[in-house]
Amino acid sequence: MTVTLITGANKGIGFETAKQLLELGHTVYIGARDVERGEKAAAELDARFVQLDVTDDASVSSALATIGSAEGRLDVLVHNAGILGSQVSDGPTALRMFDTNAVGIVRVTEAALPLLHKSSNPTVVTVSSSLGSFWAVNNPDRPEFNVPFALYSASKSAATMLTVQYAKSQPGIKFNALEPGTTATDMTASLGIGRPVEESARTVVRLATLDADGPTGTLQDENGELRW
Template sequence: MTITLITGANKGLGFESARRLLALGHDVWIGARDAGRGRTAAAELGARFVPLDVTDDASVDSAAATLRAEAGRVDVLINNAGVGGGGSPADQLTAAEVQRVFEANVFGPVRVIHAFLPLLLAAQAPSVINVSSGLGSFHEMTRSEWAPFGSVAYSSSKAALTMATVQYARAIPAVRFNAVDPGFTATDLNRHTGTQTVEEGTDAIVRLATGGAGAATGTFTDRTGPVPW
């Protein structure tokens, strides 16, 4: 059975990814910083819960220890947890505001990958899926209609996450690392103004999570295919 850990999975894209992968036979662990919401989501889905705040070293290390003891490995790690914000006008933006966004969107996935890498390497065909965004694509932010929706903090954090994904894929070939753009999906992050359903927003995640040993690595895709960088 495929053992899958999803961070930030008590709602939105993480919750829907968990629901779909459970239906496909995965043994899904839901990571969430709010224990009450995480346990409720896990119970509703029939998943397992582990407390996990991606911005806290001790929390991430504790989650890794729990899965090491109870599962022994992780086949698929989905770094879904992230924040919006950082939307102040550029001439008013502070370093502290940018740091808060990067702490969750960049340092969080790096922290989780570092802690869970031994468990990934214990799997036969390990995969890491980082949930990035088209708002971090240079192409989308300079040549498409989405350009006005970018922001200094959020867009740069997602660009950094996508590049980190590529570099991990190059440096650790034993693990497949890929980034996905869920698209403009209706979630709390955009106050449910998105035009896609959460099922559509998780298509790329599920495709990569079920791709097996022959799947690609070092890619950035959405539900329709490659995302221009």
């Protein structure tokens, strides 16, 4: 049975990804910062829960140790935890954005690598964004051209670059990032936009279930590889 950890999975795309992977027979660990919400989400899905705050080294280490003790390996890691901000206001705001959306990827990946190396088909998926694509934000024909989310975009550029660099440094593990599409979640509620999470989660699931010879080091959306 495939062992999967999804960060920030108590709601939104992460929750729906967990649901779809459970339906495919995965053993899914819901990683969530808030214990009450995480346990509730795991119980609703009949998944497993680990307390995991991607901005806290001790929390990350403890979560991966728990999975290692119970499973002995990790087959799929989905970096889903993230925050959205539309304004550049001050240094602490920028640090919080990058700590969650980029540095958190490093924390969790580094803690997970020993377990991923024990898998026969290790896969890492990062929920990034085409707002972090230099090609997209400079293309007047793309919707990203008119979205001024500077910090979020920059943090997602970092997330995609980390994906590419990990793919190069860890050739035995598939690392891919994705643009999930504008999705109706808590993050976008104030904007009043987005499609159902079920649709966006399908791209995450596709990349989380790649064969051993699948692609690595890419940024993709539902239609395939994106320039960035």
